[in-house]
Amino acid sequence: MHGPRLSHIDDPGPLRIPPALTLGTLAVGVLGLLVFLFAAFTGAEETRQSAWAGFFVSYIFFFFIALGAAAFLAIQYVTGAKWIVVLRRLPEALTSFLYRGGFVFPLFALLGTGYIYSWAAPDATYPYPNTVKEWWLSPGVHVVKVIVYVVPLVFLAFFLVKNSLRSDRRPDPGFSQRQLRLSIIFLVAFGFLFSLFSWDVVMSVEPRWFSTMFGVYCFSGAFLSAIAAMMILTFVLRRRTDLVQGRHLYDMGTYVMGFATFMAYIGFSQFMLIWYANLEDETLFYIRRFEGNWMPLVVALSLLKFIIPFLVLMPPRMRTNVYAQVICCLGILLGQFIDIYWIVMPAYSDTLVLPGLVNVATFLGVAGIFGWSTLSFFASHSYLPAGDPDLLSSVNGDYLHA
Amino acid sequence: MSLALEPKEQSPLLSPSIKMEQVTGDVLQPMGRFPSLPWHLAFGAAQLLTVLLIVPIVYQVFYGLGRFGINQPVGWGIYIVNFVFWIGIGHAGTLISAVLFLFRQSWRTSINRSAEAMTIFAVMTAGVFPLVHVGRTWVAYWLIPYPAERELWVNFRSPLLWDVFAVTTYFTISLLFWYQGLIPDWATARDRAKNKFFKKMYSILSFGWTGSARDWNHYERCYRQFAFLAAPLVLSVHSIVSFDFAVSLIPGWHTTIFPPYFVVGAIFSGFAMVVTLMVIMRSLFNMEHYVTMRHLELMNKVILATSIIMAYSYLAEFYIAWYSGHEYEQFQFLSRPFGIYAIPFWIMVICNVFVPQLFWSKRVRTSLVGMFVISILVNVGMWFERFNIFIISLHNDFLPASWGAYWPTAWDIAVTVGSFGLFFTLFLIFCRVFPVLAIAELKTTLPSPSRGSRLGVGHHAHHDHYADTDEEAGLGPDGPPRPAEGS
Numbered sequence: 001m002h003g004p005r006l007s008h009i010d011d012p013g014p015l016r017i018p019p020a021l022t023l024g025t026l027a028v029g030v031l032g033l034l035v036f037l038f039a040a041f042t043g044a045e046e047t048r049q050s051a052w053a054g055f056f057v058s059y060i061f062f063f064f065i066a067l068g069a070a071a072f073l074a075i076q077y078v079t080g081a082k083w084i085v086v087l088r089r090l091p092e093a094l095t096s097f098l099y100r101g102g103f104v105f106p107l108f109a110l111l112g113t114g115y116i117y118s119w120a121a122p123d124a125t126y127p128y129p130n131t132v133k134e135w136w137l138s139p140g141v142h143v144v145k146v147i148v149y150v151v152p153l154v155f156l157a158f159f160l161v162k163n164s165l166r167s168d169r170r171p172d173p174g175f176s177q178r179q180l181r182l183s184i185i186f187l188v189a190f191g192f193l194f195s196l197f198s199w200d201v202v203m204s205v206e207p208r209w210f211s212t213m214f215g216v217y218c219f220s221g222a223f224l225s226a227i228a229a230m231m232i233l234t235f236v237l238r239r240r241t242d243l244v245q246g247r248h249l250y251d252m253g254t255y256v257m258g259f260a261t262f263m264a265y266i267g268f269s270q271f272m273l274i275w276y277a278n279l280e281d282e283t284l285f286y287i288r289r290f291e292g293n294w295m296p297l298v299v300a301l302s303l304l305k306f307i308i309p310f311l312v313l314m315p316p317r318m319r320t321n322v323y324a325q326v327i328c329c330l331g332i333l334l335g336q337f338i339d340i341y342w343i344v345m346p347a348y349s350d351t352l353v354l355p356g357l358v359n360v361a362t363f364l365g366v367a368g369i370f371g372w373s374t375l376s377f378f379a380s381h382s383y384l385p386a387g388d389p390d391l392l393s394s395v396n397g398d399y400l401h402a
Numbered sequence: 403m404s405l406a407l408e409p410k411e412q413s414p415l416l417s418p419s420i421k422m423e424q425v426t427g428d429v430l431q432p433m434g435r436f437p438s439l440p441w442h443l444a445f446g447a448a449q450l451l452t453v454l455l456i457v458p459i460v461y462q463v464f465y466g467l468g469r470f471g472i473n474q475p476v477g478w479g480i481y482i483v484n485f486v487f488w489i490g491i492g493h494a495g496t497l498i499s500a501v502l503f504l505f506r507q508s509w510r511t512s513i514n515r516s517a518e519a520m521t522i523f524a525v526m527t528a529g530v531f532p533l534v535h536v537g538r539t540w541v542a543y544w545l546i547p548y549p550a551e552r553e554l555w556v557n558f559r560s561p562l563l564w565d566v567f568a569v570t571t572y573f574t575i576s577l578l579f580w581y582q583g584l585i586p587d588w589a590t591a592r593d594r595a596k597n598k599f600f601k602k603m604y605s606i607l608s609f610g611w612t613g614s615a616r617d618w619n620h621y622e623r624c625y626r627q628f629a630f631l632a633a634p635l636v637l638s639v640h641s642i643v644s645f646d647f648a649v650s651l652i653p654g655w656h657t658t659i660f661p662p663y664f665v666v667g668a669i670f671s672g673f674a675m676v677v678t679l680m681v682i683m684r685s686l687f688n689m690e691h692y693v694t695m696r697h698l699e700l701m702n703k704v705i706l707a708t709s710i711i712m713a714y715s716y717l718a719e720f721y722i723a724w725y726s727g728h729e730y731e732q733f734q735f736l737s738r739p740f741g742i743y744a745i746p747f748w749i750m751v752i753c754n755v756f757v758p759q760l761f762w763s764k765r766v767r768t769s770l771v772g773m774f775v776i777s778i779l780v781n782v783g784m785w786f787e788r789f790n791i792f793i794i795s796l797h798n799d800f801l802p803a804s805w806g807a808y809w810p811t812a813w814d815i816a817v818t819v820g821s822f823g824l825f826f827t828l829f830l831i832f833c834r835v836f837p838v839l840a841i842a843e844l845k846t847t848l849p850s851p852s853r854g855s856r857l858g859v860g861h862h863a864h865h866d867h868y869a870d871t872d873e874e875a876g877l878g879p880d881g882p883p884r885p886a887e888g889s
Contacts, residue, residue: 133727191714199725212659212722254504265637269661276649277656281726400506 005396011168011386015240017379025375029368035361040112047358049348052112054359057344058366059105060202061225061337064218065370066102068226069094070157071190071219074183077160080176083251085394086243088385090233092161093377094226099158100373105366106150106201113139118347119207137204149197156186167387175388194219205347209285213270220263224305225336227255228329233374235326237383243395246320253319256309256329264306289342293352297342304335415509415847417691422848426590429839432687433591437834440686445830451823458813458820459534469813475799476808481531483788484821486643486664488528489569490784491825493636493665494672495521496576499583500632503625509700511843512692516683517676518580519836523828524675525573527821532565561645568642572635579628585611586621587837640664647791653734654795657722663715667784670708670754674780677701681774683833692839695768702767705780709758716755734795742807743794746786753783785818 039051069091076084076091113120119137135141160182167175195215203214211217231252238244274282290298309328318324345353355363385391393399437445462469472479495517502510533539545566547556556563589611592604611617641661648660677698684693723735738747757779766772793808810818832838 131727133725136725188710191710192717195714195718196721199721210722210726212657212718213662214658215718216659216662261634265641266662269641270658273645273648273656273658273660277651279651279656281728 015378015383022375025368026372032361032365039358049115051358052115054362056116058363062370064222065225066097068222074186077179077183082390082393082399085390090230093374095157096377097373098154101369103154149193171387217266220266224259224263228332231329250319257313260306260309288346292350301335301338304331429837429841448823448826454816455820458816471811475806476796480814481535485528485531486788487785488524490668490671491675492521492524493668494676496636500629503629515840519832521576527825564642568639572639586842640668652795653730666711671784673704674777677777699767702761706761713755750783750786753779
């Protein structure tokens with residue numbers, strides 16, 4: 001926008017989204033999940049195994065995007081960031097998946113514990129039998145763990161979004177102070193619970209392997225994919241309003257590039273330390289993921305998640321170019337999916353397996369629910385946080401002089 | 403519903419009593435006059451402490467390493483602890499100068515010059531330890547690989563060599579970045595100098611800076627590119643220092659979280675050191691109007707945030723040691739809180755995890771005494787953290803027959819205390835002969851008649867074409883130091 005300095009902004013109201021689109025997305029979601037349920041409960045043993053594995057990969061992908069968006073939101077409140085206010089509805093829309101159906105997925109996955117985790121199979125063998133790990137990784141304890149890790153985060157994220165939505169209707173002088181307090185609580189809880197979730201729910205698909213970095217690794221993937229998803233929504237929002245300007249895109253692009261680099265740093269450090277030390281219990285994770293034709297996935301994910309976005313977004317001009325950004329971000333999302341697939345699937349197969357039809361339907365199922373939650377969020381809430389006192393600062397660029 | 407609320411006004415970064423015209427005089431004033439008595443006392447004390455560094459090193463050359471407490475199996479003693487400690491101290495400087503710059507945190511302007519100086523002096527202090535430790539210091543340059551000359555090829559597989567590259571790169575970039583920021587200020591000093599000799603000297607130091615638009619244009623581009631180059635160095639240096647330990651097979655050392663954990667620890671201790679130095683400096687040189695409570699409070703918040711991340715890292719290590727089911731790993735972590743080194747361990751936990759939590763209270767965060775004490779305790783804690791990691795993991799070897807213990811001797815303690823002497827000597831010289839605040843950058847944060855209100859209309863036209871040109875998008879409207887007035 002090159003127009004004059006604005007002195008006030010009217011509440012623009014929700015985006016006009018055809019109900020057919022919202023309902024259609026929901027229908028795809030329900031149909032996909034029905035296919036999954038059919039395969040997971042009536043199929044042959046091998047079909048069930050593959051269906052549950054596909055379900056696990058799909059829900060972790062979307063669940064991580066939503067959690068990453070919630071963490072992004074909380075960080076913006078804690079740092080008092082003003083540039084983001086005009087875009088704040090985007091992470092809020094992604095976060096809303098957590099309480100609009102998203103929390104059901106990790107709980108539902110508990111039904112498939114016996115298929116997802118080798119330690120939960122009836123004939124499970126433990127690398128260290130009769131240790132406390134045998135108790136810690138057992139189906140009963142797993143139920144408690146998932147509930148304890150997921151429920152508080154979903155609740156806190158719910159209030160984080162709800163407070164902001166409420167301030168649209170009734171401007172609240174104590175808004176930033178209240179959100180600041182809530183965000184601090186959320187971030188501290190997130191740091192510990194998300195890491196425990198990463199270790200106990202994701203890392204334990206390979207029960208013998210362990211890495212202290214894995215929590216940070218999952219966080220950087222979740223955060224990066226959340227920013228990438230936001231970038232794609234920015235593209236949509238920019239067509240509706242000229243309040244989203246070049247410098248917002250520029251800052252988002254810098255964020256994408258910065259966290260793509262962070263992802264590479266964390267991923268490389270984890271790999272290098274394990275590869276160099278070459279200890280049996282640790283290095284087996286990478287050996288299984290490099291051999292048996294899994295290697296192309298490693299190449300793909302490092303290109304998509306780091307090398308391409310890093311090089312493409314390096315010139316400042318590219319960071320204000322919507323198309324370059326969106327293409328890079330679609331690549332990042334694909335890379336993040338490949339990353340999760342590559343972490344999880346070699347636990348079930350020594351050689352490369354590609355997703356089957358049931359897996360594709362399952363992915364579309366979870367994606368449908370995710371898409372429905374995002375679309376209906378935008379259809380029912382204003383796309384600008386008009387009640388936020390910092391919205392003008394974000395639009396006029398006053399934060400640049402603060 | 404339309405918006406009626408105005409953005410909340412923040413407390414000013416600089417004291418409102420500061421006038422544009424007094425800044426240059428205030429900053430340059432310590433350079434032009436005979437130093438005060440407190441400075442002389444502080445400098446004398448630092449000199450005396452430096453003696454404590456030199457004497458043990460000379461003594462060691464004659465009597466050998468046996469004078470220090472090292473033995474089998476603890477072959478790495480106080481030298482490595484101090485090396486990592488001092489490298490860590492340096493991190494806040496690069497973070498403030500590069501990362502906060504890229505994040506457009508304008509509060510960095512009052513502290514960046516001295517924080518960067520602190521980085522350089524900390525790395526120099528750190529460098530003393532490996533240089534003495536290589537034994538033949540005069541051939542330390544053999545670590546630089548150019549085999550055609552000497553037919554000597556270094557071991558590229560050793561993380562200790564990676565350290566050489568990481569630390570020298572870091573030192574070089576930090577030094578150049580710091581010096582670049584100094585150039586306009588040297589020119590200001592030159593223009594103010596009355597003495598012919600000083601005029602000549604500052605003229606050489608400022609590389610003939612004229613203050614033209616062209617100069618500033620080059621300067622701003624270069625500053626930004628340096629910031630991008632320096633930002634990854636914040637991560638890389640301490641990550642590679644952590645590789646020295648993490649690539650090994652020793653329980654307690656070999657853990658994948660080490661790189662980011664070391665980096666956060668370094669930022670934590672570095673910021674604590676900046677707070678310590680700033681509290682001293684602002685009273686020693688009457689800089690209270692420039693380094694205000696808001697700067698100190700913001701730094702205290704960074705200390706609080708990094709302290710929580712430290713707590714996370716400690717817990718992550720304990721959790722995975724337990725989860726892994728490895729008995730060596732578990733024994734190692736049990737012997738930290740309950741073994742013979744329990745006291746250093748608990749000092750570390752109390753100083754690094756519990757004490758900084760006091761910063762949740764705004765009263766503590768804005769109390770000079772409070773933050774001074776806490777910042778020193780944080781660095782005590784961080785020194786003990788390195789001690790714990792390095793010593794505890796070594797003292798219990800895999801076979802109980804080769805267990806040992808290491809306790810610092812008087813010589814170890816002297817070297818450690820003496821390194822502070824060297825650091826403070828360098829820092830006090832800096833305070834005496836350098837412009838301790840970035841004059842040009844500082845002026846950009848002051849309201850001035852030409853800028854109108856800080857949200858002025860005149861300024862607005864400039865950055866609304868943000869996306870139009872490479873330069874504007876790249877250099878950014880708030881950009882690096884903008885020529886607020888001729889230097």
